[in-house]
Amino acid sequence: MKSQTRVVVIGGGIAGCSTLYHLTQEGWSDVVLVERGELTSGTTWHSAAQVTNFGMNQTMVGLKTHSINLYKELRDDPEYPVGYNHGDGGIRLANTEAQMDGYRHFTSMARGMGVEYEVLDAAECARRHPLISTDNLLGGLWDAEDGHIDPAQLCGALSYRARKAGAEVYRNTAVTSLTQHKDDSWTVHTDKGDIACDIVVNAGGYRVNEVGAMMGVHHPVMSMEHQYFITEDIPAIAEAGHRIPLLRCPISDYYSRQEKGGLLVGFYEQDCKTWGMDGVDPNFVNALCPDDLDRVMDVLEGAFARMPALTEVGIKTIVNGPITYTIDGAPLVGPIPNKRNAFCIIGLRAGLGEGGGHGWLLAQQIVHGEACYDTWCIDPRRFAGHTNVELTALKAIEDYQNEFRFHFPNEHRPAGRMAKTTPLTPVLAAENAEFTVVNGWERAEFFKPNADFHVTHGFGFDESFDIVGAEVAAVQNAVGLTEVNGFNRFEITGSDAQDFLDRMICGRVPRKDGRVGLAYLLNEHGMLKSEATIAIIPASDRGPARIWYGSAAASELHDMDWLQAHLRSDENVHVRSLTNDQTILVIAGPKAREVLQAVSRADWSKAAFPWLSVRECFIGIAPATVMAVSFSGELAYEIHVPNASLYSAYLSLREAGGVHGMKLFGALAVESMRLEKGYLHWKADILTEFDPFETGLDRFVNLDKPDFIGKAALEKRRAAGLQKRLVTLSVDSTSAPTYGGASLMDGERVVGTVCSGGWGYRTGLNLAYAFVDPAYAPIGTRVLIDALGLMVHAEVIDANLYDPQYRRVKG
Numbered sequence: 001m002k003s004q005t006r007v008v009v010i011g012g013g014i015a016g017c018s019t020l021y022h023l024t025q026e027g028w029s030d031v032v033l034v035e036r037g038e039l040t041s042g043t044t045w046h047s048a049a050q051v052t053n054f055g056m057n058q059t060m061v062g063l064k065t066h067s068i069n070l071y072k073e074l075r076d077d078p079e080y081p082v083g084y085n086h087g088d089g090g091i092r093l094a095n096t097e098a099q100m101d102g103y104r105h106f107t108s109m110a111r112g113m114g115v116e117y118e119v120l121d122a123a124e125c126a127r128r129h130p131l132i133s134t135d136n137l138l139g140g141l142w143d144a145e146d147g148h149i150d151p152a153q154l155c156g157a158l159s160y161r162a163r164k165a166g167a168e169v170y171r172n173t174a175v176t177s178l179t180q181h182k183d184d185s186w187t188v189h190t191d192k193g194d195i196a197c198d199i200v201v202n203a204g205g206y207r208v209n210e211v212g213a214m215m216g217v218h219h220p221v222m223s224m225e226h227q228y229f230i231t232e233d234i235p236a237i238a239e240a241g242h243r244i245p246l247l248r249c250p251i252s253d254y255y256s257r258q259e260k261g262g263l264l265v266g267f268y269e270q271d272c273k274t275w276g277m278d279g280v281d282p283n284f285v286n287a288l289c290p291d292d293l294d295r296v297m298d299v300l301e302g303a304f305a306r307m308p309a310l311t312e313v314g315i316k317t318i319v320n321g322p323i324t325y326t327i328d329g330a331p332l333v334g335p336i337p338n339k340r341n342a343f344c345i346i347g348l349r350a351g352l353g354e355g356g357g358h359g360w361l362l363a364q365q366i367v368h369g370e371a372c373y374d375t376w377c378i379d380p381r382r383f384a385g386h387t388n389v390e391l392t393a394l395k396a397i398e399d400y401q402n403e404f405r406f407h408f409p410n411e412h413r414p415a416g417r418m419a420k421t422t423p424l425t426p427v428l429a430a431e432n433a434e435f436t437v438v439n440g441w442e443r444a445e446f447f448k449p450n451a452d453f454h455v456t457h458g459f460g461f462d463e464s465f466d467i468v469g470a471e472v473a474a475v476q477n478a479v480g481l482t483e484v485n486g487f488n489r490f491e492i493t494g495s496d497a498q499d500f501l502d503r504m505i506c507g508r509v510p511r512k513d514g515r516v517g518l519a520y521l522l523n524e525h526g527m528l529k530s531e532a533t534i535a536i537i538p539a540s541d542r543g544p545a546r547i548w549y550g551s552a553a554a555s556e557l558h559d560m561d562w563l564q565a566h567l568r569s570d571e572n573v574h575v576r577s578l579t580n581d582q583t584i585l586v587i588a589g590p591k592a593r594e595v596l597q598a599v600s601r602a603d604w605s606k607a608a609f610p611w612l613s614v615r616e617c618f619i620g621i622a623p624a625t626v627m628a629v630s631f632s633g634e635l636a637y638e639i640h641v642p643n644a645s646l647y648s649a650y651l652s653l654r655e656a657g658g659v660h661g662m663k664l665f666g667a668l669a670v671e672s673m674r675l676e677k678g679y680l681h682w683k684a685d686i687l688t689e690f691d692p693f694e695t696g697l698d699r700f701v702n703l704d705k706p707d708f709i710g711k712a713a714l715e716k717r718r719a720a721g722l723q724k725r726l727v728t729l730s731v732d733s734t735s736a737p738t739y740g741g742a743s744l745m746d747g748e749r750v751v752g753t754v755c756s757g758g759w760g761y762r763t764g765l766n767l768a769y770a771f772v773d774p775a776y777a778p779i780g781t782r783v784l785i786d787a788l789g790l791m792v793h794a795e796v797i798d799a800n801l802y803d804p805q806y807r808r809v810k811g
């Protein structure tokens, strides 16, 4: 066994084997995998091992396509061939129009990744899958690439190839503890000796939290018991004369695929069970949980009704094993929060289908710092502060129960709600707030006319349309108030703070006391990493001179990681998070200044406190930090208040706002208004796949600065010419917004992808942002959007079409 290596991957299931193989493909051969049993002795050996190409965003589709291409290559490799049944095809069923709309949207989205799904009616589903009835069926989504693979052969082939490239695999070697050293390197202690390394990767499957505990981390991953059975041969399969496609059923929560002459059928029962919540038996190796078919009777009946042939054959085998779920259903693949040189590839609930792609994206992150796709949807740092074991269990159960029922736009499910609240949450609830969830925070989405009001979730404009319109009108015509909780806020102090930020930010950094500026951070490849509001706050009785760095609500761990990683040991800079201590109240609208003047003794005139100013003050008796910034395009103030004083500040503002007809508004109104101003959302429109010029942020880049992170790469990119352009579109539809991922078409060719969309109430336009090929970027260009299965006309228009001179913002 080596005593020194570059990377130690812990775990020899599909996650670990794929990571090891892809590290060698990215050029790192001095890498090691350590497995406590035999390869695949965790969950991987007993997997149903279906491989599908379905994903709900482009990153997931792209990584699954990588799996499929890799598995085909492995299947065809005579040196170590892998059993892979590729191309049986698969159907996801639907019995509501809303589900069908979802499939239409996913079809449009996948087209941008070169993947063609098909939306089928019920008769065509039955024609392709001769065992199903069309009762209570509207149709389905066809994925031609679906199939299944031999898990042991797959992992064997990946480790064989990795070893051939120089990697080493140590089986029957358990990692017993981990020690991190001052220089961030590690010693991996095993029962066979120690291995010193630069980087560790947790690929521990259902033992994820045993490995996590070795580095003082709890991962929001929970195992659930999951069962499938395999039937005796079914005559109708032989009679069909072709292989039977895979089936996924969101109506009755089961899946199936062909297994020899019978079917393999797996279940997601409502009466489901977590597994190993308080620890896993050390001897649970190559093992299964006891069969318990009684538990799945509810969903079994649905499967019988859809495939009556199942009732006529016996069951040959039952498999019940642990499967991991995360707090939001998507895996955790990337850097481990608050750790250096530590990565994970965990919480895989479809690890055979996705594992090839996850290992690929992880290896790219480890070797190059970033992957070819934006990986935020699988980034382990996407939750901050609320990911405890109890909440994870509740969300895992809910997700398991809804395995094939995708979330509709603006749908937030009930389990584990109220995880993060402020003193205002009950107050806003009493005002009939409908809440959305942002990184665990309960944030008002809109205010219902009464407590019993509900929207019907789907893809069209819904019953909240006019309500949100009225909230926007109140902001436009008078004044509105909204709470923005969970907004990320770092306090940066020290004599080198401004120089440090100057290096991190690609544009001008405000240096004058009392000023605020918007700034962008790039990665080493010149691509967009983060967006931050930088406020320079002079020394006062509340603290020394300091900089506030504000960024998106879910970005806390991501941005902290990025800043800390670039701090030099000789720099006098301290970064601390105030995210959980303060909340923002936004007042916006032409009367906002009068409201502020009524509650605070300072001079709030335009001359004394112009746009992009920051100042400390009191709102009534509540200490506050006020910034003159606007995300709505109206005169607006962000009022940052310590949570202990939040209710007091709220009462003062409500009282002062009363005479101006102040109305509460929510996140949907904010979303609508920012689209009319050309403002961007981090991780919707600001992605690591695009640079600031492609994203239209030229005015925030200063290439005359001596240096900043990503400058050299950005200069090269600029010289090579733009690959894409972000444009604003006016969409010819009044029935539905366009959703992120929808494809822009020129004939059969995809020429762009929507990243944001929504109705602009002040402009009366259905708006979308999209990244397009530069030839389609000029104002006035007409394109077609594949929107929910219809080809809808759209035209490129000016961004910032509402008050382009910023007269309203400046008041």
Ligand SMILES: Cc1cc2nc3c(=O)[nH]c(=O)nc-3n(C[C@H](O)[C@H](O)[C@H](O)COP(=O)(O)OP(=O)(O)OC[C@H]3O[C@@H](n4cnc5c(N)ncnc54)[C@H](O)[C@@H]3O)c2cc1C
Residues within 6 Å of the ligand: 010, 011, 012, 013, 014, 015, 016, 034, 035, 036, 037, 038, 039, 040, 041, 042, 043, 044, 045, 046, 047, 048, 049, 050, 051, 173, 174, 175, 176, 203, 204, 205, 206, 207, 208, 210, 211, 226, 227, 228, 266, 319, 320, 321, 322, 323, 324, 345, 346, 347, 348, 349, 350, 351, 352, 353, 354
């Ligand atoms: C019944 C069932 C059906 C499924 N069907 C499908 C399907 O059809 N398609 C699909 O894509 N997915 C399916 N899955 C899910 C899929 O099997 C898993 O996502 C995948 O196998 C997880 O792989 P992994 O490498 O993350 O974990 P594992 O396979 O559990 O591997 C983790 C490894 O880490 C090792 N390890 C842990 N701790 C240590 C330590 N301290 N030292 C050294 N080694 C350690 C373990 O021994 C283990 O071998 C199914 C799962 C179940 C239970």
